[in-house]
Amino acid sequence: MEMFLDVLSQLAGGFVTSFLLFILTLILALPLGLLVSFCTMSKFAPLSMLSKLIVWILRGTPLMLQIFAIFYLPGILRLFIWPQMNTGWEWFDTTFSTRFIAALVAFAINYAAYFSEIFRGGIQSISQGQYEACQVLGMSKREAFFKVILLQVIKRIIPPMSNEIITLIKDTSLANTIAVYELIFEAKEFMVIDALIWPLFMAGAFYLLFVGLLTIIFGLIEKKLSYFRS
């Protein structure tokens, strides 16, 4: 019983880290994704080509690879640029917060790429007539987007978004590869140190409960937006 409570509190601590990674990724990736979707829809060809290229790379390579790249690349570049300042591998002996930030940056840009495609699909599905009605009523493009278009887009992208966001909470477990002490990392510790397997399943239950909560929240949002059809 003592063991159980011990595991529970360790895992709860890991879950807090997972949750932080999750929520901070969302806060960064949602606006960034919207910005990227504007870039890919831009009429200025170099900008749209460049952003499409970036989205392709981010969606086309494993997220784990991107985490490694963001974590190790600054150090490797530093070795190349100032070889005389070579301090060996010490530089990689990072604190928890730098590892957390590296993971966060990787998640944020990776998810921004996925979100941008969802936003693009949503924005392009709104009929031209909505924009035209705004224009003849003298609204600016900005007003049209934020006052008329955006909420319709949000309504349409809730189902694909909820899929992506549910994937995100589970993807945070990839951060354990660079020793961010998130949920799976903590559970693995019990396996390695105490030879216990059940903490891993308990970790699974944490995800399951959280995804249940997310499902309920998305259901509520969908219901809240069901008062109109577009």
Place this chain on the structure above:
Amino acid sequence: MENMLEVKNLRKRFGQNEVLKGVSLTLKKGEVLSIIGSSGGGKTTLLRCLNFLETANSGEIVVNGKTVYRAEDGEKPELTPEAQASFGLVFQQFNLFPQYSVIDNLCLAPKLKAKREKQDRNEEIEAKARELLETVGLSEKANAYPCELSGGQQQRVAIARALMLSPEILCFDEPTSALDPELTGEVLRVIRSLKDSERTMIIVTHEMEFAKGVSDKVIFISDGVIEEEGTPEEVFVNPKSEKTKAFLSGGSK
């Protein structure tokens, strides 16, 4: 009396396809102009150019003696808010904002305008919206959402919405052709009542009987040129052009 609207030699191309080949027309205050013509003739394009949803390649648009648009071939003049505000447009597909209630559909654009001008006119705007809803006979639907209305009701809301900004000239692009036949009457009645209150209007329509009854002027457009123009009697009863005769005798379409 001065002309309220003068359109001079308006031309519009899509790629190589010249859709408006120099259209000129005039309209006095309080007059109703109907535009008829077969499909693909350029009626919608003309209205869209007047509302600046398309940029005419060349030509001039004068409202109340003031040039609001003038383009030589190849240039793209800046669109001013005053030019945009001179015209209102009612779309075939209504294009109401689905997430706003009827009253908010009417108030949104005027409130944003007041905000831009740093004025607090919310009460005045709402009062005007209720008055216009009364005019189109939808007072009791003020708090309904567009998806709860019939097509005819939606179109009447769209008309009220277009009137909120008091455009000099209100344009309609086939306002009843997306409606079930039994719903066209209510919309046409509203348009007729606007004529009685001296609104200047341009109506693209396939409803020949309606055009005959409501218009002061009728224009028949074919292949991007005005083939025939005149009073309803002149165009409908004694058309001069062979094309007009063929169009009018080929059913009303």
